[in-house]
Amino acid sequence: MSGRFAPRSRRETRAVVLESLLRSGGAFRPLIARDAQLTEASISRILTELRGEDIIEEIRRPAPYVGGPTALVTLSKNIAIAGIELSNDRLSFGIGDLAGTIDYVERMPASPQLKQSEFERLFGNCLATMTQWTGKRGISIRQAALSIPGYSSANTNPIFTWDMKRLRAFLAEVLEGVPLSITNSVIAQAAFHRYSSTAAYPIEGDHLFLFVGHGVAGVVVNETAPIDTFSPFELGHMVIERNGHACRCGHKGCLEAYTSLKAVSKIIGIAESEVLHQGDGFIEALDLGDDIRTSLRERLFLLGLGLGNALNLHPVSSVVISGWPSLMPVGDRDAILEGLDESLLGGFDQDRLKLSFIAPSIGNDPQAALYYAAYCFVRGGGLEAKAEPQAALGENA
Numbered sequence: 001m002s003g004r005f006a007p008r009s010r011r012e013t014r015a016v017v018l019e020s021l022l023r024s025g026g027a028f029r030p031l032i033a034r035d036a037q038l039t040e041a042s043i044s045r046i047l048t049e050l051r052g053e054d055i056i057e058e059i060r061r062p063a064p065y066v067g068g069p070t071a072l073v074t075l076s077k078n079i080a081i082a083g084i085e086l087s088n089d090r091l092s093f094g095i096g097d098l099a100g101t102i103d104y105v106e107r108m109p110a111s112p113q114l115k116q117s118e119f120e121r122l123f124g125n126c127l128a129t130m131t132q133w134t135g136k137r138g139i140s141i142r143q144a145a146l147s148i149p150g151y152s153s154a155n156t157n158p159i160f161t162w163d164m165k166r167l168r169a170f171l172a173e174v175l176e177g178v179p180l181s182i183t184n185s186v187i188a189q190a191a192f193h194r195y196s197s198t199a200a201y202p203i204e205g206d207h208l209f210l211f212v213g214h215g216v217a218g219v220v221v222n223e224t225a226p227i228d229t230f231s232p233f234e235l236g237h238m239v240i241e242r243n244g245h246a247c248r249c250g251h252k253g254c255l256e257a258y259t260s261l262k263a264v265s266k267i268i269g270i271a272e273s274e275v276l277h278q279g280d281g282f283i284e285a286l287d288l289g290d291d292i293r294t295s296l297r298e299r300l301f302l303l304g305l306g307l308g309n310a311l312n313l314h315p316v317s318s319v320v321i322s323g324w325p326s327l328m329p330v331g332d333r334d335a336i337l338e339g340l341d342e343s344l345l346g347g348f349d350q351d352r353l354k355l356s357f358i359a360p361s362i363g364n365d366p367q368a369a370l371y372y373a374a375y376c377f378v379r380g381g382g383l384e385a386k387a388e389p390q391a392a393l394g395e396n397a
């Protein structure tokens, strides 16, 4: 069809429809048509095709208004995808559906300085267990995603200094044809917040998404752009204290060494594994004494200091923070603003910079990678990679 966009291939049209369903968690036909900028007739044809392939399902619902549609379109629960995360000093494998339901999880401890050969051994073991599980149930994985801290498409990784060519060759060999996308951990986190329905995202529009977890990283999110086009940046490895605390990257005084979940777990005297076990309620469950609270505020101040420096290099007018700072009492979070005020050019001004917080879902790895896999599946239009040689060669919708 004509319109604002150039004609799309069949794959692209299916991708637009499926992405709209992934974002909304389910919608009525007129809304999908509007979202995808397609006629209801085109939508009808595509939905019939997708239903025939068991990629979507339609559920009878009371009409939202008199004479309105009665079939709610959702993504099918029969598409199995896999999310794999190297995070929180463990390698996590998960299988779930496009709606974020996880049916299988295995987590194995991984060293913070994991060598490539050790990763391969660990990955092979986890994959074997997972394959046994899928084999018993006759499940085939349609899309997998692996998230790694520090990963970039530039083929270098300062955190895990592995040979990326060898990594891809290894994964292609052991996965035996299962499509796999590799991404940076913070992009997987951004996918989780974009597509999961667990919490309303606090803002609309372009912004910096800052993840403060086992690592600290950011990504500038353009709301209208595909999530795999974002460039992550490793805010956590900004040195804020010369000869300061040792960081896993080999340097001293990195922001991560002061503000990561691991650093916080030392302050509160609870092992990081226990924090991961408790999840987002871990701060609430604590009796924060004055000393601990003062220390945590100091770390929030440093986070603000680092964030301000990052924003001096890449100015944006809105920041969303996901991580333990999001769980702190509002008054304590003001320490971030104090830090920002000391480093941000012109100081902190709430009319120029909006700061929002979103709950991080601590310890739920590999949920984020699973959402990234769902995104990759819909982006491909739900078509087998080999079924259509090139999206650009596909028929127009």
Ligand SMILES: [Zn+2]
Residues within 6 Å of the ligand: 236, 237, 238, 247, 248, 249, 250, 251, 254, 256
């Ligand atoms: Zn570092």
